[in-house]
Every structure is written in C-alpha cells, then in structure tokens.
Amino acid sequence: MSQTLDVGGENGSQPDFGLARPPLAVQLSDMLREMILEGALPGGEKIREKDLTVRFGVSRTPLREAMKVLAAEGLIELIPNRGAIVSRHSVEDLADVFPVLASLERLAGELAAVRATDAEIERICTLTANLGQTVEGANRPQYFKINQAIHDAILAASGNETLIRTHATIAGRVHRARYQANLTKSRWERALEEHGRIADALKKRDGARLGALLNEHMLAKLSSILDALQAGETGT
Amino acid sequence: MSQTLDVGGENGSQPDFGLARPPLAVQLSDMLREMILEGALPGGEKIREKDLTVRFGVSRTPLREAMKVLAAEGLIELIPNRGAIVSRHSVEDLADVFPVLASLERLAGELAAVRATDAEIERICTLTANLGQTVEGANRPQYFKINQAIHDAILAASGNETLIRTHATIAGRVHRARYQANLTKSRWERALEEHGRIADALKKRDGARLGALLNEHMLAKLSSILDALQAGETGT
DNA sequence: CTATTGAATTATGAATTCATTTTTAATGTC
C-alpha cells in the first residue's frame, strides 16, 4: 500500500516515447478515487494533505487540485481551513446511487430507441449474444466486461452528452460493487434473460419498454448486491 | 465587468467579524460558473490563466483549483499542457440537459410519494397555493422563487442524497434559461395547472403519477424555452 | 482537580518561483 508515483523523477530507464503522461493532478485524483472506492480510505476518515504528499511523493499543489475534483464528485468533503473527510459510502449509499443510475439508464433507453443507428443496434445485439456464451462458459470477468460494454453502448446511442457524462460519473462510484455482485447462478441467468428482452425492445425501437426494462434491470442488480452483502458480508 | 475580488487585501473598512469568507478557489469557481452561464465567457473560447488572474487579482494557484471544479462539472474542458476551453452550451445543450433533469425529477417524485412526511407534503401544497397567487399578481420573480422552492422540496423529500446532489449540479447549468423562460401567459397558466396536479398526486402519494407529471412538467418547460428562443431570439 | 487562557505547533490558503511544454517567429535552405 506504500506505492509512489515517481513521476518526473530520476527514472532514466523508461525512455518515455513522447506518450504524454497525464498531469499529476489527474493521476492523483484517479488514484484517490480508486482508494476511496476500494475502501483504502474509509468513510469519515480525515485526510491530511501532508500524509498524502509524502505517500505519493508529490507536492501539495497537484494534490489539492485533485482533491477539488473528488469534492466535486462528492467522494470527499472539503471544509474550509479544516481539511477534508472521506464521504461515507455505506450500504445505504448503494441504495441511493442505484436508483439514480436506473433512472438515467431508463432515459438512455428511451432516447436510444429513437436515435440509435441500425449499426449500433446490431452491435448491441451481438454483444448480448456474446453475453450468453460467457454464462455458459462461466466466465465472470468476460461477462462483466461485455455487460458494461452493452450498457455503455446504450448510453452512447442515446446521443445525450449530459446523460452520458452524468451516468459515467455516478457509475464510477459503484463500479466495484457491481463487479462483485453477480454471484449466484440464478441471478446470472435472470440477468441474461433481462438482457435478451432489452436487446429485443431495442430492436423493435420500443422506447418506453426499453426504458422500463433497463430501470428494472438496474434495480434488480441492486437487490442482488444487497442480498449478497447481507448474506456473505464479504467485506474486503 | 472588470470586477475584482480584493479579498484579504488592505480593506480596513470592513472589520470582518470572523465571518469566515470562503476560500478564493470557491469564490472563483462560483464567479466563473456564473460568467459561463451568463455568456460572459462564450462557448469554445480559450481560457488563459494569466488573463483571469489579472482580472480577478489573484494568483494562479486558487484559479487552477477553481478550474478543476468547473471541469468536473463539465462547464470547461481541460486539455493537458494546452489550457482550457469553455464547453459549448448552446440550444442543443438545453435539449440535452432538460431531459436528464426531467428524468431525475421523475425519480424524485416516485421516491417522495413514498418517503415524504406529512409535514413536507403540507408545505409543498402550501407553496403550490402561493404559486397561484403570484400568477394572479403577475409577480414573475416571486413565481420563479416559489417554483424552485417546490421543486427543491420534492427533491429533499425524496431522501436520496445522490439524487439531490446530482440534480443540483445539473440544474445549476440551466438556471438562467429557466428563469427567462415562462414568458407567455398561456404557458404560465398551464404550468400552474401542472403544479396543481403535482401537488394532488403527492397528497395521494401516487408515486408513478407524480413522477410522470414531474417528468412532463420539465419537458414542457423545455419546449417553452425553445419556443421562446426560436421566436424572440432574446439573447443578452 | 478542573477549567480557561495563551503560546507553540501544525495544517491549510495562497503567492511566488522554477521546470517543462507548446506556440510563435525567424532564419535558412531548397
């Protein structure tokens, strides 16, 4: 856990082929976001700038910029002259976030049904078919990957930049929870069924139905996650 | 338009009774957000840090922090080593933002119908009644104020922090457009009718209906705004 | 022994300074 960035330092080994590395502030916000979502920085914990600067080996300037971003995303809370604390992201938080995601995906479905190109629909149907194969092969990582690709494709097909952006920001907050969710076989198969109906509604360009299906799909995912948490208590 | 912050400077006139003034970065992000939404910084325009620092009389450090926040909100776009440009917020952008807001308010309505306390419902009904009086008195500013109070109250009654937060961020982006929208008398009266139905659905705790009404209400508002823009072209 | 005050320490806010990248302009060559 004592990783260091070591950017701009004395690393003469990596030739650095002009691949523009992102600014420190971006790297830091990405890393901090990851840490918060992973639980490395528990909710309610006070963040001391100095600690993080020595931990990452950077100065306070880019770190503070990164913290502003995380605050705008709601992951931390900045209190003037008094530092920052990590926002609490508990089970209740999942119950807050998923309905919002479900609502946004409903809109995405309604829009995509109207605006999606035939090629986009084709692609989503193909992805849905591939999804079935992963269930047969019990390939969870692949399932997760394709599942996300489908949702992203529907969002993209909505053609609404604000919607895409908002969804991406909020979805990032539950990324981890979504991944370690689809445990049971029964839920897995049911999710596959739901995806089949989703693809079908899209093919028929039935916006109302597609929206409703996506909404229910996300809420069902929330249920399964809550069940898994309650049953296993598989906290890292 | 050449306002200056002049905070922490040599203003011996204002004794400053310990009322904690917000950090410069916050003041700057608020001010820049306002400027962008007001059109003082047109979409597509390149932002030079130096220009703004001399304009506001601050150093680059807090300004850059403010810009990170605006970038997280989607109001500007940061390009590494190449500065920032103001995101384009055109008519199409309104057409993007309002459906998202409508979708979020639909969810708010569905949740509020279940979770709102009787006192909250009471208050919203009272506000709705007051709204009618403003129409009779042709008091536009008051109408706008109460209207927003109603929407905020429904959001608050949803009890979903993520929803409240997300809505607030996005709503801020069209604040101005909403204000200069309700021009025509006919639209005004129709909006009042809609609010009556909204209050009614809430009183009956009919979530599906309340959600649908709020969704339609926002989409109707978008239509009226687009009509007004197309007709009058009343750009400041 | 407890509570309060005040100095010392520590943390955050903001300006300045240094480093790197990009852009601009100029010069030279073809």
Next chain:
DNA sequence: GACATTAAAAATGAATTCATAATTCAATAG
C-alpha cells in the same frame, strides 16, 4: 516563394515559500 528547422517567447505543470487559521498542550487561576 514555400517549407523545414530552430531559437525565443509564452503558457501550463509542479514545487517551494510565505501567510493565516486551527489545533494542541502546558501553565495558571479558580
């Protein structure tokens, strides 16, 4: 005259330094 190369200028990225507010802790009064 057009294009490429390169030096100068300007802008952004990041570290350091200075200023101010908050916290800690010891000393003293009650």
